[in-house]
Amino acid sequence: MVSQNAGRGTQNGVAMSDILLTPGPTPLPPQVREALGRPIIHHRTSQYRALFKRALQAMQTAMQTAQPVFCLTSSGTGAMEAAVVNLLSPGDEAIVILGGKFAERWQHLCKAYGITAVTVPVAYGDPVNPQQVAEVLQAHPKAKAVFSTLCETSTGVVNDIKSLAAATRSSGAVLVVDAISGLLADECQTDAWGVDVVVTGSQKGLMLPPGLAFLSMSQKAWALVEQATCPRFYTDLRLYQKSLADDDTPFTSAVSTVVALDEALKLVLQTGVPQMIQRCAAMAQAARAGVQAIGLTLFSKRPSNGVTAVNVPAGVDGKQLTKRMYDRSKVMVAGGQGDMAGKIFRFAHMGYISPEDVLAGLAALEQALTELGYKLTPGQSVKAAKAVFDQGAPVVGAAR
Numbered sequence: 078m079v080s081q082n083a084g085r086g087t088q089n090g091v092a093m094s095d096i097l098l099t100p101g102p103t104p105l106p107p108q109v110r111e112a113l114g115r116p117i118i119h120h121r122t123s124q125y126r127a128l129f130k131r132a133l134q135a136m137q138t139a140m141q142t143a144q145p146v147f148c149l150t151s152s153g154t155g156a157m158e159a160a161v162v163n164l165l166s167p168g169d170e171a172i173v174i175l176g177g178k179f180a181e182r183w184q185h186l187c188k189a190y191g192i193t194a195v196t197v198p199v200a201y202g203d204p205v206n207p208q209q210v211a212e213v214l215q216a217h218p219k220a221k222a223v224f225s226t227l228c229e230t231s232t233g234v235v236n237d238i239k240s241l242a243a244a245t246r247s248s249g250a251v252l253v254v255d256a257i258s259g260l261l262a263d264e265c266q267t268d269a270w271g272v273d274v275v276v277t278g279s280q281k282g283l284m285l286p287p288g289l290a291f292l293s294m295s296q297k298a299w300a301l302v303e304q305a306t307c308p309r310f311y312t313d314l315r316l317y318q319k320s321l322a323d324d325d326t327p328f329t330s331a332v333s334t335v336v337a338l339d340e341a342l343k344l345v346l347q348t349g350v351p352q353m354i355q356r357c358a359a360m361a362q363a364a365r366a367g368v369q370a371i372g373l374t375l376f377s378k379r380p381s382n383g384v385t386a387v388n389v390p391a392g393v394d395g396k397q398l399t400k401r402m403y404d405r406s407k408v409m410v411a412g413g414q415g416d417m418a419g420k421i422f423r424f425a426h427m428g429y430i431s432p433e434d435v436l437a438g439l440a441a442l443e444q445a446l447t448e449l450g451y452k453l454t455p456g457q458s459v460k461a462a463k464a465v466f467d468q469g470a471p472v473v474g475a476a477r
């Protein structure tokens with residue numbers, strides 16, 4: 078596979094372009110970059126409608142659902158907001174599972190629309206205990222929705238969505254999953270597990286620039302859409318539903334990004350959804366082996382395949398660490414958010430991030446740590462990660 082970063086060249090030993098090991102945006106495959114550079118076509122044409130239809134069908138495969146998938150022109154949060162306003166009415170009760178900065182966004186959205194959020198507290202770094210959610214559901218039989226997160230990107234934790242779906246299924250509530258960073262990295266069997274609403278965005282596992290967001294909707298969820306009275310206009314899914322019958326959108330489509338989506342999804346289908354996930358799992362395993370080989374520890378109790386959250390070792394300034402990795406090696410990893418700032422860093426390996434990128438990231442990490450006074454044996458982390466890759470990992474775009 079050709080990495081976005083392959084042959085990026087160096088000048089005086091300094092890399093010329095960035096290696097993004099961030100949980101969004103992620104690197105773009107050449108096919109996607111080429112699609113973005115094509116002359117634009119008009120969106121109210123049969124040519125565009127055919128492409129849009131094909132892309133949304135492929136999105137159903139990627140989201141593991143036969144339910145309709147809606148495409149919004151927004152970042153991922155726009156689809157989170159669309160879920161809230163389309164499912165609920167002011168004064169409704171909803172259960173919000175906490176555990177990180179993105180989970181807390183559900184709480185903020187509920188507050189903005191006058192929805193009573195019953196929160197399930199979860200410590201940063203921990204996954205939610207599905208049994209606890211089942212108990213909260215029993216205590217709040219009027220709750221109309223359970224808001225959850227597949228991969229909590231701020232802590233690197235993947236939640237047990239299968240068990241959450243089992244706990245929700247027999248209740249009156251719908252299960253809504255923020256899979257913005259989790260899609261194609263961690264398993265989320267939407268229909269097989271009975272997940273009602275899955276929300277995702279373009280700039281993470283889908284290997285696209287930011288700008289598109291998606292929602293899948295079960296029939297149980299659609300019944301709520303018909304009744305909801307939250308204010309909504311641009312994100313009113315009833316408008317999208319109507320247009321979808323003609324493979325169309327109610328407002329101007331993000332034409333070039335959708336053309337790129339079509340290309341990205343061709344790669345996904347060619348690779349296979351299970352293989353995309355397997356590949357991320359191999360990268361995560363390599364990243365974990367790499368950091369642990371130099372004595373670092375993981376922040377997450379249930380690590381995701383898409384992003385590895387690592388504790389900054391004692392005596393090292395976490396902000397200096399990420400800054401130095403970028404300044405020296407043009408390797409961009411994410412720092413901690415909120416209370417976790419300076420205490421953890423987050424090494425992503427979702428989407429088109431390649432094994433070579435992971436190895437380059439670990440080399441940059443070793444160098445920065447050494448410069449900041451941390452004692453390690455040079456080469457150990459790269460060696461440990463290589464040993465994982467030597468067992469083989471699926472390649473994006475390779476025929477199965």
Ligand SMILES: *Cc1c(COP(=O)(O)O)cnc(C)c1O
Nearest residue numbers: 152153154179228230257258278
């Ligand atoms: C990135 C991310 C979001 C936010 O998406 P935007 O595209 O920035 O609006 C929400 N939830 C999770 C889990 C994410 O990783």
